[in-house]
Amino acid sequence: MKHRINWITLIAVLATVMLVGVGGCKKKPTAPPPPPPPPPPAPTASITANPNSIERGQSTTLSWRTENATEITIDGIGNVEASGSRSVTPTESTTYRLLAKGAGGQQEATARVTVTEAPPPPAATQATDEELFAQNVKDAFFDFDSYALRPDADQALRANVQFLSQHPNMRFTLEGHCDERGSTEYNLALGDNRANAAKQLLVQLGISADRIRTISYGKEKPFCTESNEQCWQQNRRAHFVFQR
Amino acid sequence: MTNHAASLVRVTAFLVALVLFTTPIFSQDWIRTGTGLGVERVRLAAPDFKAASSDSRTGELLKVFNDTLWSDLDNAGIFDMVSKSFYPLAVPGNPQEMKLDAWSNPPPNASMVAFGNLGVAGDSVSVQGWLFDVKNPASPQVLGKQYREAATPQNARLIAHRFANEIIFRLGGGIAGITESKIYFISSRTGNKEVWEMDYDGANQRRVTNLRSIALSPRISPDGTRLAFTSYARGNADLVLYSLELDRLLTFPRFGGTNASPAWSPDGSRLAFSSSRNGDPEIYLVDVLGTNLKRLTAYQGPDVSPGWNPKTGAQLAFVSGRTGLPQIYIMDADGANLQRLTDGGYAVSPSWSPNGQFLVFSWMRSYGPGAPGAQDIYIMDIASRQWVQLTHDGGRNDSPSWSPDGRHVVFQSNRSGSDQIWTMLADGTRQRQLTNSGRNTQPNWSFK
Amino acid sequence: MAARAEIFLEAENWRQPLLWSTLLHTAFFGAVLGYALIYEGRSGEPWGGGGEGGGAMSATLVSSASIPLPGSEVPTKNVLATESKGLSQSLPRAQEKETEPEAVPIPAPDAKIKRETRTTSARKPPPEPPVENVVPFGQGGPVTGPYGVFNARGASGGFSFGGGGDFGSRYGWYVDVVRRKVSENWLKYEIDPNISSARRVYITFEILRNGQPANVQVEQSSGVPSLDVSAVRALQRIDTFGPLPNDYAANKVSVEFWFDYRR
Numbered sequence: 001m002k003h004r005i006n007w008i009t010l011i012a013v014l015a016t017v018m019l020v021g022v023g024g025c026k027k028k029p030t031a032p033p034p035p036p037p038p039p040p041p042a043p044t045a046s047i048t049a050n051p052n053s054i055e056r057g058q059s060t061t062l063s064w065r066t067e068n069a070t071e072i073t074i075d076g077i078g079n080v081e082a083s084g085s086r087s088v089t090p091t092e093s094t095t096y097r098l099l100a101k102g103a104g105g106q107q108e109a110t111a112r113v114t115v116t117e118a119p120p121p122p123a124a125t126q127a128t129d130e131e132l133f134a135q136n137v138k139d140a141f142f143d144f145d146s147y148a149l150r151p152d153a154d155q156a157l158r159a160n161v162q163f164l165s166q167h168p169n170m171r172f173t174l175e176g177h178c179d180e181r182g183s184t185e186y187n188l189a190l191g192d193n194r195a196n197a198a199k200q201l202l203v204q205l206g207i208s209a210d211r212i213r214t215i216s217y218g219k220e221k222p223f224c225t226e227s228n229e230q231c232w233q234q235n236r237r238a239h240f241v242f243q244r
Numbered sequence: 245m246t247n248h249a250a251s252l253v254r255v256t257a258f259l260v261a262l263v264l265f266t267t268p269i270f271s272q273d274w275i276r277t278g279t280g281l282g283v284e285r286v287r288l289a290a291p292d293f294k295a296a297s298s299d300s301r302t303g304e305l306l307k308v309f310n311d312t313l314w315s316d317l318d319n320a321g322i323f324d325m326v327s328k329s330f331y332p333l334a335v336p337g338n339p340q341e342m343k344l345d346a347w348s349n350p351p352p353n354a355s356m357v358a359f360g361n362l363g364v365a366g367d368s369v370s371v372q373g374w375l376f377d378v379k380n381p382a383s384p385q386v387l388g389k390q391y392r393e394a395a396t397p398q399n400a401r402l403i404a405h406r407f408a409n410e411i412i413f414r415l416g417g418g419i420a421g422i423t424e425s426k427i428y429f430i431s432s433r434t435g436n437k438e439v440w441e442m443d444y445d446g447a448n449q450r451r452v453t454n455l456r457s458i459a460l461s462p463r464i465s466p467d468g469t470r471l472a473f474t475s476y477a478r479g480n481a482d483l484v485l486y487s488l489e490l491d492r493l494l495t496f497p498r499f500g501g502t503n504a505s506p507a508w509s510p511d512g513s514r515l516a517f518s519s520s521r522n523g524d525p526e527i528y529l530v531d532v533l534g535t536n537l538k539r540l541t542a543y544q545g546p547d548v549s550p551g552w553n554p555k556t557g558a559q560l561a562f563v564s565g566r567t568g569l570p571q572i573y574i575m576d577a578d579g580a581n582l583q584r585l586t587d588g589g590y591a592v593s594p595s596w597s598p599n600g601q602f603l604v605f606s607w608m609r610s611y612g613p614g615a616p617g618a619q620d621i622y623i624m625d626i627a628s629r630q631w632v633q634l635t636h637d638g639g640r641n642d643s644p645s646w647s648p649d650g651r652h653v654v655f656q657s658n659r660s661g662s663d664q665i666w667t668m669l670a671d672g673t674r675q676r677q678l679t680n681s682g683r684n685t686q687p688n689w690s691f692k
Numbered sequence: 693m694a695a696r697a698e699i700f701l702e703a704e705n706w707r708q709p710l711l712w713s714t715l716l717h718t719a720f721f722g723a724v725l726g727y728a729l730i731y732e733g734r735s736g737e738p739w740g741g742g743g744e745g746g747g748a749m750s751a752t753l754v755s756s757a758s759i760p761l762p763g764s765e766v767p768t769k770n771v772l773a774t775e776s777k778g779l780s781q782s783l784p785r786a787q788e789k790e791t792e793p794e795a796v797p798i799p800a801p802d803a804k805i806k807r808e809t810r811t812t813s814a815r816k817p818p819p820e821p822p823v824e825n826v827v828p829f830g831q832g833g834p835v836t837g838p839y840g841v842f843n844a845r846g847a848s849g850g851f852s853f854g855g856g857g858d859f860g861s862r863y864g865w866y867v868d869v870v871r872r873k874v875s876e877n878w879l880k881y882e883i884d885p886n887i888s889s890a891r892r893v894y895i896t897f898e899i900l901r902n903g904q905p906a907n908v909q910v911e912q913s914s915g916v917p918s919l920d921v922s923a924v925r926a927l928q929r930i931d932t933f934g935p936l937p938n939d940y941a942a943n944k945v946s947v948e949f950w951f952d953y954r955r
Contacts, residue, residue, distance in 0.1 A: 145565070145568070145569055147546075182590065183549075183592040183593050183643070184461070184643070184685065185460070185461055185505040185563075185592070185593065186546060186563055188474070188504040189518055190565065191502070192520045193520075196520070215481065216502040220458050273876075282873075283872075284875075284876070286868070356865070380864040382862070413934065414934060417930075418931075418933055599931070
């Protein structure tokens, strides 16, 4: 009985204290001291450029915010409104200085824009074209001493036609090659026949002839130099080369 | 048993005798006769020329002279050179010192002796040379010559060439010697295939063109001033003319397509060549200025490697793959009278002999996957279509070209491991390698 | 030892096998012989293989221009080209020497006379025994020295040179060139293969200053047309012998050739 009573008492006391304290805190009205006559507020200014690094020819957006300013200027632009944004296209790296003047003084802010060299624009596109070409256009291979289109060569050429007709601006060269056996002169002629055989099929299937240039290298530019049938077969081909 | 054996032996002996006397042992005589090599050879002795001065340069020049003279006479193909080990000890330097008996009797047993002396005086070297018929004591002198040039080893070599030429001309029945002729060929030793030139014996190899591209099939003009060849210098297989005197390319039209294997007509006025300007490689004729282009063949299939009949200038030999594997054909210079000469295999690179009788060409008698067959040089008598194989040493032998005397053939062979230029007599004997460095191909012998 | 025993056994039967052996050997012999004869008779292979034999001039040279056929035996020539006695040796040589260098086309009969006298005045005796103790036409003797005669696979021949008989001795080397070229170029295949031997054929021709043979004529026929023509063709096949020696005064030299043919 005593413990309980003690507990209750403790709690009551604590609660009262808490309540009083809280209440007391609440009910403590602080009478603010009378403010001194406020001085005119100093202007604030901030300016950012987004993005702050561009390539030459690109634009960036300047955003600024000022307060308490009556006259706001930005170097290179002139008077501007208190807050706003503007798009600029500097040709060189520039530091844009914002000056905000007001009754309370003036405030400066800067934003630096870095201009870098543009990367070579067209190459990116061409390399892709050439890569595309290399991936999709396959060479036609021939039997020894023959310029007749085998079934696999025929197939390869037809598949090439698919791709080439989708890219009508692509021009290319057909090179005729032969294996190392046989005479230099005869192989020049045979290589020519091979290149022309491939060309004829392409033209027949609708590729415009002025996209195709043919040249024979005979056995002068082999793709491999071993003396075995695998290598010889590798060399007996009409080879497609992308022309820029 | 013994009766059997004895009679067998007798029969065999008889058969062998029969065979020997009825079948041709001299099957290659028609080649030797037709090419001027001659069935009989003159026994020629050529002792070292004597020094006629004590100048310090004499020794060097004398050595060059003697080596060159011996090599020229030995390579001529019409002499049976008496070995120097048989020569009498006393070597003559002038007619007074010449003892006919010592030379005409065994051991030398010579018919002709070429001897003389070489001396250096001041800036010039002078050579006196004689050719004596030692079997004719009454009047032995056949030739007596004197030469004087500036004293350089090159000139010693030149004089030796000239003297050898005289001897060859006289004893060979009026056919001029080839010691001053040149061979043009393609060499890749500088990294690019360029046209090179060398003496007929492989000396003085020098680069002619510097186009830094691929040059193929060089052909020297009959007057020796211009080269025609195929060049990729302008991005296509074009026929170009190059002036040796001006050392630059001459103006010549570009025909389009693949233009290969030019050949000069014997009068130097026209070129025959292969062009695919119309889509298929055919044989064309064109004037030296590039005008009057005329097509001669009209058959689907690669037609290439034309070669003129040098004697008449009215016929062409060429290679055609119109029936499959390439074969050799001949036709008139207007395209008529087409005749096929080979009956199969892979036959390419014909070259017509100066007397118009023979073709040499490269032939793989068995060609195709699984057929090993080497590629060899063959000679064919056009009138009778009879042929003989000239090379047997394996490897690939191609691009033969006749010498102007009709007795020698230069060709390319890879039997030594890489493509090099070789030379031989027109009957297949005395095959020698002329080049060593880089890859050397497609030789062409000058017209004179 | 067993082998020996077999032989003894066989000894009893050796007659029959021997007979068979002989029979077969003879048959084989005969076949080979017969074949060889036929084969040899038919084939012209060693000589270029072009002709089908039989005297037909089937081989054509790509290079040769029109081949002038040899003149047939015109009666005037026949009169001289017999084996009757030649003229005596009394005609002086000096006469010919004066007229020779003119190089004017000499009418045929005169040339014959001159040639005959020249040959009879040649110093060397003929290589073959003269017929009937006279010097028949063309047998005046070959050129001095080892150059004047030749053999070419079954044929033998000889020369004599004009120019007063001097040419041969002075320019033996040139004669040698001529000899070699002619003997090489005489291709037997053009002769009718049925002929096994023939009378001697005499050919005359001239060598011009530049070495070209000209004016090839059959002086006396062998009686076998194909032999005559083959001899003439041998000369026509030759472009040049090389220029005449520099110190030889005349513009041409006439040469006389004879061929003996024995297959």
